[in-house]
Amino acid sequence: MKKEYTLEELLHKAASYCSISEHCISEVEDKLNAWCIECDDKVKIINRLIDEDFINEKRYCAYFVKDKFRFNKWGKVKISYALKQKGLSDELINSALQTIDEGEYDEMLAALLKTKLTGLKYEFEYEKQGKLFRFAQSRGFESNVINRVMRNIPQISK
Structure with a gap:
């Protein structure tokens, strides 16, 4: 029973x-x-x-964003989508995403792309660019950020 x-x-x-x-x-x-x-x-x-403050969605959002960025190396698009799936408001999500330092954000993406590049197999330069771009998108990074970061990495921007 x-x-x-x-x-x-x-x-x-x-x-x-x-x-x-x-x-x-x-x-x-x-x-x-x-x-x-x-x-x-x-x-x-x-x-x-x-x-009694056991549930605080603003605090939850802030920790979620920080954890997914630092540990999972997710971009803002993927983090935002995951938070929307949990029923959180756009206002809370956008506020939490603002806490990510832009320099740190770009550095994280650059490090991910450099790591990905070491194991990448490609025949043509445009193929390499496309594979790296799609990889960054799958991690949830925005197109304009991907383009900016890819232009600043010498091994990629040939």
Whole structure:
């Protein structure tokens, strides 16, 4: 037989989940759905978690952007798309993306492209350019940034 939890126990369980790492509302909703919690209880729990600052979407966005840029080496397009998938507002997303230093952003892309270039097989110069461009796009970097960075790397801009 499945154990029945009181609202307070569920709230404590959800708070514990949120205190382990940052989560947005949609992630907490998914977790509550997995626990088969009724809709009105879900709303009460989420509102209480927001009131007690266990859920803070602005803070979540900032950490998400920082982590995906630094550790996953994602560009702004890919980060933005991932945050939109989680139901976050454009305002929050754009504000968090502004925290990425442009110089650091360009350096990250240049390092990625140089690394990719070492293992790249190509016959013609335009083929190399195309492969590097598509690779950078798949990492979520914007076309204008890719073009600018590629022009400034001697091994690429021949």
